[in-house]
Amino acid sequence: MANVLELQAIRKQYGGGNAPIVEVLHGIDFSLQEGEFVALTGPSGSGKSTLLNLMGLLERPSQGELLIAEQATSPLDDNQRTALRNRYLGFVFQFHHLLPAFSAMENVLMPMFAGQGKRTRAMEERALFLLERVGLAAHAHKKPVQLSGGQQQRVAIVRALANQPRLVLADEPTGNLDSQTADEVFQLMRSINQQDGVTFLIVTHDPRLAARTDREINLVDGQIARDIHQPI
Amino acid sequence: MQFIWTVAWRLLREGRFQSVLILSGVTLGVAVVVYITAIVNGLQANLINKTLSTQAHIVLRPADEDNRAVVNQAWVLSDVQKRTQRERTLRDWTASRDLALATPEVKHSAALASGPAFAVKGGVRKSVSLMGVELDDYQRIVPLQEKLRAGRLALPNGSVMIGVELAEDLGLKVGDRLRFDAGGDREESFTISGILDFGLKDLNRRWVLLPLRAAQSLLGHPLEITELYLTVDDLFHADQTALRVAARTGLKAESWIESNAQLMTALRSQRASSTMIRVFVMIAVAFGIASVLVVSVVQRQREIGILRAMGTPSSRIMWIFLLQGGMVGLVGSAAGSLLGAAIASGFSRLAAQPDGTPLFPVDLSPELFISTALTATLVGVLSALAPARRAARLDPVEAIRYG
Numbered sequence: 001m002a003n004v005l006e007l008q009a010i011r012k013q014y015g016g017g018n019a020p021i022v023e024v025l026h027g028i029d030f031s032l033q034e035g036e037f038v039a040l041t042g043p044s045g046s047g048k049s050t051l052l053n054l055m056g057l058l059e060r061p062s063q064g065e066l067l068i069a070e071q072a073t074s075p076l077d078d079n080q081r082t083a084l085r086n087r088y089l090g091f092v093f094q095f096h097h098l099l100p101a102f103s104a105m106e107n108v109l110m111p112m113f114a115g116q117g118k119r120t121r122a123m124e125e126r127a128l129f130l131l132e133r134v135g136l137a138a139h140a141h142k143k144p145v146q147l148s149g150g151q152q153q154r155v156a157i158v159r160a161l162a163n164q165p166r167l168v169l170a171d172e173p174t175g176n177l178d179s180q181t182a183d184e185v186f187q188l189m190r191s192i193n194q195q196d197g198v199t200f201l202i203v204t205h206d207p208r209l210a211a212r213t214d215r216e217i218n219l220v221d222g223q224i225a226r227d228i229h230q231p232i
Numbered sequence: 233m234q235f236i237w238t239v240a241w242r243l244l245r246e247g248r249f250q251s252v253l254i255l256s257g258v259t260l261g262v263a264v265v266v267y268i269t270a271i272v273n274g275l276q277a278n279l280i281n282k283t284l285s286t287q288a289h290i291v292l293r294p295a296d297e298d299n300r301a302v303v304n305q306a307w308v309l310s311d312v313q314k315r316t317q318r319e320r321t322l323r324d325w326t327a328s329r330d331l332a333l334a335t336p337e338v339k340h341s342a343a344l345a346s347g348p349a350f351a352v353k354g355g356v357r358k359s360v361s362l363m364g365v366e367l368d369d370y371q372r373i374v375p376l377q378e379k380l381r382a383g384r385l386a387l388p389n390g391s392v393m394i395g396v397e398l399a400e401d402l403g404l405k406v407g408d409r410l411r412f413d414a415g416g417d418r419e420e421s422f423t424i425s426g427i428l429d430f431g432l433k434d435l436n437r438r439w440v441l442l443p444l445r446a447a448q449s450l451l452g453h454p455l456e457i458t459e460l461y462l463t464v465d466d467l468f469h470a471d472q473t474a475l476r477v478a479a480r481t482g483l484k485a486e487s488w489i490e491s492n493a494q495l496m497t498a499l500r501s502q503r504a505s506s507t508m509i510r511v512f513v514m515i516a517v518a519f520g521i522a523s524v525l526v527v528s529v530v531q532r533q534r535e536i537g538i539l540r541a542m543g544t545p546s547s548r549i550m551w552i553f554l555l556q557g558g559m560v561g562l563v564g565s566a567a568g569s570l571l572g573a574a575i576a577s578g579f580s581r582l583a584a585q586p587d588g589t590p591l592f593p594v595d596l597s598p599e600l601f602i603s604t605a606l607t608a609t610l611v612g613v614l615s616a617l618a619p620a621r622r623a624a625r626l627d628p629v630e631a632i633r634y635g
Contacts, residue, residue, distance in 0.1 A: 049633075053629050056541065058540075058541060058628050058629045059629055078546065079545055079546075079547075082540070082543055082544070082545050082546070083543065083545075085541070085542075085543045086542065086543020086544075087543070089543075090542075091538075091541050091542060093538075093632065097534065097538045097632065099535055099538065099539075100246065100535075101242040101243055101245070101246035101535075102242060110539075110542060111542040111543060113234075113235050113238075114235060114539060114542055114543055114544035114548070115543050115544075116235075117233060117234065117235045117236070117548070118233070118234040118235065119234055119235070119238070159542075163543075
C-alpha cells in the first residue's frame with residue numbers, strides 16, 4: 001500500500017541564540033499508509049503537538065526528511081508547502097476553530113475557496129453534500145455561534161475533507177466535548193475513514209479512544225515508545 | 233481575487249464596532265480635507281476672478297527709454313537718473329499684435345489708446361482716463377456684460393460709456409452729451425451710450441470707454457496706441473508667457489502676477505497652509521487606519537492561523553488586509569466627501585451677502601471628489617501595509633495556539 005506520509009529520522013529543536021537549545025523530538029521514524037486510522041498518544045510535553053505541526057507542514061524539522069504522498073518536503077518553499085497542505089492535508093482542531101464570520105457551508109468550502117481564490121457552484125455543492133453527510137444540511141446557512149459544540153465539530157471535520165485530502169490530522173478532536181458527543185464525533189471520523197479510505201491521525205490522551213483505532217503510536221519524551229497495530 | 237474580497241469584507245462586517253470607528257475617523261478626516269479645499273479654492277478662484285475682471289493677463293507697453301551716456305566710456309558715473317518716461321505710443325502696433333498672438337499661450341488681444349482728459353459739464357471739470365478701445369476685442373479681455381447698469385453695450389461713433397460714479401457726480405444719464413478736454417485745444421462732445429459698474433469706485437469715477445479712433449484723435453496721436461492687452465490660456469503661468477512675448481515683440485510686458493504681487497503672495501501662502509493642513513489630516517487618518525488594523529490583526533490571529541493552516545497562501549492574507557485599508561479609505565472618502573460638501577455649502581450660505589447670494593462660491597468640482605477618493609484609498613492601502621505584512625508573517629502554529 002502507498003505511503004501517505006513518511007517520517008525519516010525527524011528531529012526538532014527549539015531555541016538557539018541566547019536561549020538554550022532544547023530538542024523536542026529525537027529522531028522519529030514511521031510512515032502512515034493509505035486508509036489507516038491512527039492514534040498518536042503520549043503525556044503532555046512528549047512532543048505530540050510538535051510532531052503534528054511538522055506533519056501538517058506548519059513547521060519544518062531541524063533534521064530529517066518528511067515525505068507527503070512520497071514527495072520530499074524539505075526542498076519546497078513556503079508557497080509550495082502551503083499548496084501541498086491545501087491539497088493533501090485536512091486539519092481538525094480541538095476547539096473546532098470555525099471562522100465566526102462565515103456560515104457552516106462557507107466554512108466547509110473555505111479550504112477550496114482559499115486554495116483556488118474563487119468560489120464556484122461545484123464548491124458549494126460539495127460543501128452541501130458534506131454537510132448532508134453529517135446531518136447538518138438544514139444548518140448550512142447558520143453561523144457557528146448558532147450551532148452546538150458537537151455540531152461545530154462535525155462541521156470542522158467535513159471542512160477538513162473539503163479538498164479530498166489524503167490525510168486528516170486531528171488534534172484532540174473530542175477534547176472538549178461531553179462523552180456522548182465525543183463518541184458520535186469519533187464514530188463519524190471512523191465511518192469517513194472506512195467509506196472514503198482517508199487516512200486519519202488523531203492526537204488524543206484518551207486511552208479508551210486510542211484503543212478503538214487501528215494503530216497507536218505512543219510518544220514519550222520525544223521518542224516513539226510503542227507503535228502497535230491493534231486487532232479489531 | 234474573489235476570496236480576498238469576500239474575506240476582507242466579512243471580517244470588516246463582523247468587526248462592526250471597529251469598522252464603524254475606523255470609518256468615522258476616515259470620514260471626518262476626508263470631510264475636513266474636502267471642506268478646506270472647497271473653501272480655499274472657491275475663495276481663491278473668486279479673488280482672482282474679481283481681480284482679473286478689470287485687468288488683462290498681460291499688458292504690453294513700449295519699452296522704457298533709457299539715458300544714453302554721452303561721456304567717455306572710461307568714466308564711472310556715480311549716479312544715473314532714469315529719465316522721466318513720456319507718454320509713449322506704439323506706432324506700428326499691428327505687427328506687434330500679430331507677433332504677440334503668434335505666441336502659443338496667448339489667446340486674445342485688444343489695442344488700447346489711453347490718456348488723461350477732463351470731462352466737462354456745466355463748468356465742472358472732472359479728471360478722467362480716456363480708454364479708446366475696439367469694443368469687441370476689449371470685451372474678450374474685460375467682460376462688460378454683467379457690469380452694464382444702464383444703456384447698452386455698444387460704442388458707435390460719437391458715443392462713450394462711463395462709470396456709475398462719474399454719471400452720478402455729473403448728473404448724467406444714457407443719451408446725455410458730455411464734452412472731453414484733452415488739452416492742447418483738443419475737445420470733443422460724445423453721447424453716453426452706456427453706464428458701467430467696474431466694481432471699484434475709483435475706476436467708476438475715472439474710466440471712460442470710447443471708440444479707438446476717437447480716442448486716438450482726441451489724444452493727438454492718430455493711428456497709434458498706448459497699450460496692447462492680452463489674455464493667456466494658463467493664468468498662473470502668465471509671468472512666463474509675458475517674458476516670451478516681451479522677447480518676441482521687444483516691448484515691455486507686464487503680467488497680472490507682477491502687477492498683483494501682494495495678492496499672489498497671499499494666495500500662495502493660503503494655498504500652502506491649506507496644503508499643510510490637508511497633509512497632516514491625511515497622516516492622522518493613516519495612523520488611525522493603521523492602528524485599528526493592527527489591533528484587528530492581533531484579534532484575528534486565530535482566524536488567520538486557521539486560514540493559513542487550511543492552505544491559504546500568505547500573500548492572500550496580506551491582500552485581505554491591504555484591501556480592507558483600501559475599502560475603508562474609499563468608503564470613508566465617499567462619506568467624507570458628502571459631509572465636507574454639506575458643511576462647505578452650509579458655510580457659504582451662512583456667509584452670504586445681504587442680498588442672499590453667497591460671498592463666494594465654494595468649489596465643489598468632480599475633480600476634488602475624484603482626487604480625494606483616490607488619495608484616501610491610496611492612504612488606506614498604504615497604512616494597511618504594516619498590519620498586512622504582520623498578518624502575512626504570522627506563524628500559524630502560534631496563531632492557533634495562543635490566538
